[in-house]
Amino acid sequence: MQYDLVVVGGGPAGMAAALRAQTEGVARILLVERDETLGGILRQCVHSGFGLVYFGEELTGPEYAERFIQQISHASPIDVLLSTSVVQLERDGYLFLSGEKCGLVLVKAKAVILAAGCRERPIGTIAVAGTRPSGIFTAGMAQKMMNLGGYTLGKKFLILGSGDIGMIMARQLKLFHREVLAVIEKENTCGGLERNRVQCLEQYQIPLKLGCTVTEIHGQHRITGVTVKNLHNAQENFVACDTLIVSIGLIPERELADMLAPAGGLPDWLFLCGNACYVHDAVDDVTLEAEATGRLAAQFILHGTICQPLALNTARLESGASSSLCCLGCPKACALIKTDQGFTGAACGRKDPVLLH
Ligand SMILES: Cc1cc2nc3c(=O)[nH]c(=O)nc-3n(C[C@H](O)[C@H](O)[C@H](O)COP(=O)(O)OP(=O)(O)OC[C@H]3O[C@@H](n4cnc5c(N)ncnc54)[C@H](O)[C@@H]3O)c2cc1C
Structure with missing residues (x-):
């Protein structure tokens, strides 16, 4: 053909x-x-x-x-x-x-x-000790299983990662009358859009725990809980849950x-x-x-x-979105910088930057 x-x-x-x-x-x-x-x-x-x-x-x-x-x-x-x-x-x-x-x-x-x-980045891409029981899903996979497959997934959820998909899933789980314990974020700021933080977490009283991460998974056949570590004071707490939703990047x-x-x-x-x-x-x-x-x-x-x-x-x-500008001339997608003369930064040297925004 x-x-x-x-x-x-x-x-x-x-x-x-x-x-x-x-x-x-x-x-x-x-x-x-x-x-x-x-x-x-x-x-x-x-x-x-x-x-x-x-x-x-x-x-x-x-x-x-x-x-x-x-x-x-x-x-x-x-x-x-x-x-x-x-x-x-x-x-x-x-x-x-x-x-x-x-x-x-x-x-x-x-x-x-x-x-x-x-x-989606799976849990295996970060350093988390313990077992790998069932009940751990990436956020996009959980979304697909719930919205296209009609699965319920679990009852008591913890979300790792405060990106937009994680926050959107947290809200959806609340709307489906599931218990959402918290969204855990290792950085000191929320990873997703402010609009989603307010609309998905604040309005549904879902706690956002900044500067924290999951360091261990517990459970044999099904997850029974995780260890959550506060990265500021190294304090660790066991949190019981039957489902962990992982939203740690794409x-x-x-x-x-x-x-x-x-x-x-x-x-x-x-x-x-x-x-x-x-x-x-x-x-x-x-x-x-x-x-x-x-x-x-x-x-x-x-x-x-x-x-x-x-x-x-x-x-x-002009709206300040230039941080996401990249050259679309080839798959390398080099990040571009705006200067007085135009745009530079097509580091691959393959062709002049192609700007498509
Ligand atoms: C979970 C999630 C939630 C989002 N929520 C929002 C939102 O609320 N609002 C918003 O504006 N944006 C949202 N986005 C962002 C937006 O939906 C995506 O940016 C957009 O869908 C990306 O479009 P795409 O065509 O690049 O990728 P996709 O939509 O992922 O499409 C890629 C397609 O390529 C197919 N494919 C992959 N490899 C192959 C192959 N080798 N051969 C054949 N087919 C292949 C896949 O099956 C898929 O259908 C969300 C994104 C995600 C991941």
Whole structure:
């Protein structure tokens, strides 16, 4: 099979990038998604708060995703392969796909957009002693099991990590009449947005324990509790719980791109967007950047080059959001610094910074 563009991942980033590339004139587009439906992480985010910037209204995650799924299903030139994973990327633009309906397939693409999202850091990535009984979930997995699978997970919860997903889960558990003992955070400030701290913790009287961490897990078959250590005075306390929700960070899913890196440099036909590029707070930013990436890929496919500069959202910069600016010209996603002369910091030296905000 031959395509002009293959998009890996059918979350908000992949869908927006594919649609934009199509609008720009790319004819043969394949969108590959390993789940059985499009939508990515949004399918499990049943709370509202999505789309305020992009649509000017407050939507739930599934509602936001549905608007793009509808467009994709009406966009005839976009082929969609569901329940299919891209398992390997080759230097010459070949991709190996593996799916329950298609089996193992080799596809050739002029350009590839990697929009594979991110994965969660599990408990094993931090130094915690003790056993590994059941009842320990990452926050995103807990969210998926509750909202898509209808599982109850447990009765007495402790949340490790005060990122947005951890706080959103703490609130949801309260709404489901579960006991939420506390959110434990090793830093001295909350890890997520202030809005979420107030709306998810303060308004539901869920304690936020700053400067604390979990140092030991207790229990054999099922978790019976954890040791919580105060990092300021080294005091340790046993806290009884039957479920631990771990929300200690997200890692961009770039394994397919990393497969190419050892051979030296990354090819210019490979583009990155969404959480695979860097972890975003809001899906609206994901969509806007992915559209710009779709446009970039289209320029590359149709003209063999990328025309610069791209639209730069100065309002976002002026609002002080520059800390999250990074070059989207290649998978390295170098952090950029604003200077009087423009932007510097594309440390990979591959091309001038590509600014897509
Ligand atoms: C748990 C959670 C809660 C969030 N809550 C909010 C919120 O309240 N408000 C807000 O604005 N933002 C929220 N966000 C952020 C926002 O939803 C994400 O930034 C956005 O979904 C990222 O889009 P994406 O397309 O990059 O990744 P994803 O949505 O993760 O989509 C990536 C897709 O790629 C697929 N994929 C991965 N690897 C392969 C492969 N090899 N082959 C084929 N397919 C593959 C995955 O199955 C997935 O469908 C939340 C994020 C998370 C993780």
